[in-house]
Amino acid sequence: MNINEYFLSAYQSLRSNLLRTLLTMLGIIIGISSVILIIALGQGATASITNELTSFGTNFFSVNAGTFEGGSAFTGSVKTLTLDDVDAILNDPSLTNVESVAPLVMASSVVAANGEDDRLSVIGTTEEYFTILKPKLISGRLLNKDDEVGFSKVALIGVDAVETFYGENFDPVGEVIRVDNRPVRIVGVFENESQLAATFNNALYIPIAIVQKQILGQDHLQEIEVSVYDTDLIDQTITDVEVLLRDRHDIDSEENDDFTVQSFQDALSTLEVVTGLLTTLIAAISGISLLVGGIGIMNIMLVTVTERTKEIGLLKAIGAKQRDILTQFLVESVVLTLAGGVIGILIGTGAAFLIAKIINIPFIVSTSSIVIAVGVSTAVGIIFGIYPARRAARLNPIDALRHE
Amino acid sequence: MNSSPLIQLTDLEKTYHSPAGDYKALKGISLTITAGEFVSIMGPSGSGKSTLMHIMGALDSPTAGSYRLNGKDISSYNDDQLAEIRNKEIGFIFQSFNLLPRTTVLKNVERPMVYAGIVSAERTRRAMEALERMHISDKANNLSNHISGGQIQRVAIARALIMNPSLLLADEPTGNLDTATSHEIMKIIVDMNKQGKTIVVITHEEDIARFAKRKIRLVDGRIG
Numbered sequence: 014m015n016i017n018e019y020f021l022s023a024y025q026s027l028r029s030n031l032l033r034t035l036l037t038m039l040g041i042i043i044g045i046s047s048v049i050l051i052i053a054l055g056q057g058a059t060a061s062i063t064n065e066l067t068s069f070g071t072n073f074f075s076v077n078a079g080t081f082e083g084g085s086a087f088t089g090s091v092k093t094l095t096l097d098d099v100d101a102i103l104n105d106p107s108l109t110n111v112e113s114v115a116p117l118v119m120a121s122s123v124v125a126a127n128g129e130d131d132r133l134s135v136i137g138t139t140e141e142y143f144t145i146l147k148p149k150l151i152s153g154r155l156l157n158k159d160d161e162v163g164f165s166k167v168a169l170i171g172v173d174a175v176e177t178f179y180g181e182n183f184d185p186v187g188e189v190i191r192v193d194n195r196p197v198r199i200v201g202v203f204e205n206e207s208q209l210a211a212t213f214n215n216a217l218y219i220p221i222a223i224v225q226k227q228i229l230g231q232d233h234l235q236e237i238e239v240s241v242y243d244t245d246l247i248d249q250t251i252t253d254v255e256v257l258l259r260d261r262h263d264i265d266s267e268e269n270d271d272f273t274v275q276s277f278q279d280a281l282s283t284l285e286v287v288t289g290l291l292t293t294l295i296a297a298i299s300g301i302s303l304l305v306g307g308i309g310i311m312n313i314m315l316v317t318v319t320e321r322t323k324e325i326g327l328l329k330a331i332g333a334k335q336r337d338i339l340t341q342f343l344v345e346s347v348v349l350t351l352a353g354g355v356i357g358i359l360i361g362t363g364a365a366f367l368i369a370k371i372i373n374i375p376f377i378v379s380t381s382s383i384v385i386a387v388g389v390s391t392a393v394g395i396i397f398g399i400y401p402a403r404r405a406a407r408l409n410p411i412d413a414l415r416h417e
Numbered sequence: 418m419n420s421s422p423l424i425q426l427t428d429l430e431k432t433y434h435s436p437a438g439d440y441k442a443l444k445g446i447s448l449t450i451t452a453g454e455f456v457s458i459m460g461p462s463g464s465g466k467s468t469l470m471h472i473m474g475a476l477d478s479p480t481a482g483s484y485r486l487n488g489k490d491i492s493s494y495n496d497d498q499l500a501e502i503r504n505k506e507i508g509f510i511f512q513s514f515n516l517l518p519r520t521t522v523l524k525n526v527e528r529p530m531v532y533a534g535i536v537s538a539e540r541t542r543r544a545m546e547a548l549e550r551m552h553i554s555d556k557a558n559n560l561s562n563h564i565s566g567g568q569i570q571r572v573a574i575a576r577a578l579i580m581n582p583s584l585l586l587a588d589e590p591t592g593n594l595d596t597a598t599s600h601e602i603m604k605i606i607v608d609m610n611k612q613g614k615t616i617v618v619i620t621h622e623e624d625i626a627r628f629a630k631r632k633i634r635l636v637d638g639r640i641g
Contacts (some may be wrong), residue, residue, distance in 0.1 A: 018531065100619065128637045323514050330476060330511075332504020332532040334497045410476045414511070 022344040026317075027352075034349065037313045040306025041353030041393060045386050048299040049361025050368070052292065052382045057365070057374035059288050059417070064375075066277045066284075069207040072112075073145050073240040074251055074276035076258065078233065083272060092233040093262050093271050096221075099237055101261055102254055110241045110250045115142035116221055117236040120228045125216065126190035128180040133174055134216040135192060137224025144390065145240040146210065153186040160200075160220045169199045171214035173206040190204030192217065193228055247276060303389065306353070307397035314346050314401035318408075325405050325412025339406035346398025347391055354390025358383055422485070423583055423615050424450040424473060429482035431468050444638035445482070450617065452583065455610040457618045457626040458588060460635035467588070469635065470619045474586045475502040487583055501551060504532050508577025515573035516561035522548065523557040526576045528641035547575040551605070567598035573604055578614070583607060586601040587618045591625055603628045 027034045074077050076098075079091035096116055103114045118137040123130055151172060170185060179185050186197045197219065205213050225231060241250050262271055302393045318325070325338055326384050362378050369376035431443040442465045450456055460466040471477040471609075472484060477490060484492045491502055503509075516525045526544040535543075548554040553573040556564050564572070570590060577585055587606065591599035607628055611617045622624055634641040 015537075022520075029519050088525070257499075324517060325513060327511075327517065328511050329500065330474070330503055331529045332500055334500040334532070336497075337532060411471050414476070414514075 019153060019341055020348060022341060023348040026321075026345060027349060033313065035044065035399075036290060037309055038349060038356065040302065040309045041350050041390055042357040043244070044299050044302035044306050045357025045390060046359075046361035047302065048295065048385060049378065049382060050364045051295045051299075051356055051379045053361070053365035053376070054358045054368060054374070055288055055291060055295075056377040056379060057369050059284060060377060061374040062284060063281065065207055065209050066281055069209050069277065070145075070147070070240075071281075072244045073238055073248070074247065074274055074278075076237040076239065076254065077273045077275060078235050078271070079273065080270060091271050092231075094234045094237065095232060095358040096234065098258060098261060098408060099234070102237065102239060105253075105257055106259070108250065108253055108313035110243055110246050111254075112240045112242050113141045113144050115139055115145055115242075116234045117142070117238060118221060118224050118229060118231070119204045119235055120224055122193045122228060124174070124178075124190060125190050125194075126185075126188065129178050131174075131177055134213070135224060135228060136218050137221035138218060138230075139221055140236060142218070145238045146205075147273055148203040148205045148210070148213070151202040151204055152184050153199070155201060155203075156218060161222060164222055165219065165220060166195065166197045166223060167200045168192070169201045169203055171204060171216050173215040174217065175202055177215070184232040186379050192219070195227060197223075214314055250343075251276065269385045303393055307350075307393045310346055310349060310393065311397040311401060314342065314349075314398055315404070317345070318401050318405040321405075322413045322416040325408050326410050326416065329408070329410035329413060335406040338401045338408075342402035342405045343395065345396050346402065347394035350390045350394030350397075351387070354386055357390070358386050359368065361386075421452055422449050423452040423454075424617075425483075425485040427483045427485075429469075429472065429479045429484065431465075431472065431477070432480045442638055443445055443472075446640060447531075447546075448633065450615065450639065453610075453613055453616050455607070455618075455628070455630045456633060456634060457629035458633045458635060459620060459623075459626050460641075461621065463637075464635040465638040466619050466635045467620075467640070468489045470586065470588055470617075473497045473584075473617060474507055476568045500532075504529055505585060506581070506582050508582040510570065510573045510577050510585070510587040510590045512592035513571055515576075518562060518618045520561055520570070521558050522553070522561060522564065522572050525561055525572060526579055529576060529580050536607070543579060547579050548572070560605060566567075566594055567601060570594065570598075570602045571605065574602075574609070578609065583615060585614050585616045587616065589620055590618065591620075591622075599625070 021240070076094065078094040099114050099116045102108060102111060115138055120135045121132055122135045124133045124135075138156070139161055140155060140157050153169075156167070156169060159165065168190070175183065175185055178190070186201060188199050189196050190199060191197070203218070205211060239250070239254060241247050246277070255270065255274060258272055260271060264270060328338060365378060366376050426446050426448040429443055429446040430441065433440045433442060447468060450534065458469060460467050468477070472479050475486070475494070478494070478499075479492050482492070486502065486506060491499065512591050516522075517528065521546055523541065526547055527540040530540040530543065543553055545557060548557055551574060553568055553571045553575070556568060559573070561569070585606070590606070591602055594602060603625060606616060606618070618625065618629060626632055
């Protein structure tokens, strides 16, 4: 009997009890469609975040004061990172890949303007910062060298902060606001378009000297941003900067760093690790659903074999060998799971398409996940169909013929 | 007519084992049927006639004794060897459940050729010819459950003969039919015998048994 006839015969018998066939396939449909859906959404979300990160820039890295182990990263309690470190990184003759270096201090200040007040992040930095992170200038100008040298009490304000104080469609350039009760003049309005930097839209950029001396009263930095010419060489540059800073901070070879370097390359690899873990987890969960689906298939196939005992007897009487009967029932269970798998792929893909549209991420269904889904459904059909099929094949022809 | 022995049963015994104890259905049957004979096997229920029919049809193996079919001792054949014998040497007509459900008349007649590995075009041609001989080719594409009882038996005969077997084994072939249709079916079987086919009919009806040239009666597992 050739394979087409086995498929035709399987199709006819599955069609003859359509409702039962559909209910039996349900476990496989749910299992496969959820795998397809979740993998598609995972890949879409990853692609979306990767795009964000790349658009934000992968040509720079941050040196943060403190370490995660010490629990003090970003808290400012480690005071070893200074403006001298900034100069050293910028001027070290061996660091040829370093393009620009910007210091960063952050304060949380009460800002009052136009009769309103609110607590905002106040970021003290230099003009180099704007060549590295590139916020978009909406109106006015960026901070410049003169502001730094002249201790100018000027500020660049984020679009969200403008809306808080002045409402929409107001150009606040030239207005004077109070930061912790000190008058500061607005010279420009900026907007970060990347979702990752959106919180800075509710912040002020002020020359670093003002923030260090007048607002915080400290000399150390929280962060240094370093941009490079060649992104491919960024790992080497990071290592070189680490060596330089360890040397400058008198850290012995046994001691740990007192700073932490972070790059979007790191973030990207972290993202990949997390996605990988999630995928494994989902695969395990869907494995359980496919196991349950498979047991359902086995159950129904056993019922089918019992129902068709007389038919099996007749087939044996006219010359069907064990192998013929085995193949016929195995093909039937594979057709069942494969059809379930295909329906699952269609439902999963459709759902992924809709959800991706709604939450605005790229719609990605990879060929490999479809190939795997087809492979897995076939495997479930074989694994859970083999026992019922063997039972059918081994029936004694007279017992089968006599069966009522 | 060929008179070489087609079936040679020697001291055939069949014992069934069950938790309630052993049951000896056949207690030493010796029987020779030559090619071209038309034999009826009669007996009340429990006489062993079904068991004998199963062994003669290669559906079951004897516990003791030997069964030579066409000169070959098949009493110790394994499952697949017996399947081959059933496919090529024996045509079956059962009382009921002769045809595969959800399957057309034509595909039913083709099925033994499928197991014999005959290609599709050849199968269809031969099956149509067989259906024409039984005057039922107009129902070739009907599903098997959409034809009458007499038509089912004619399709069953067409299928039983499709591999040109040496033996046609009919187990109560008219058990589910009215008298007129019964006689029509028996007339076809008689015609097959006239054309040289060896026929064994198992029945409990005298009316049917009288079509046979030789009657064998079984009583309590022995030839009476």
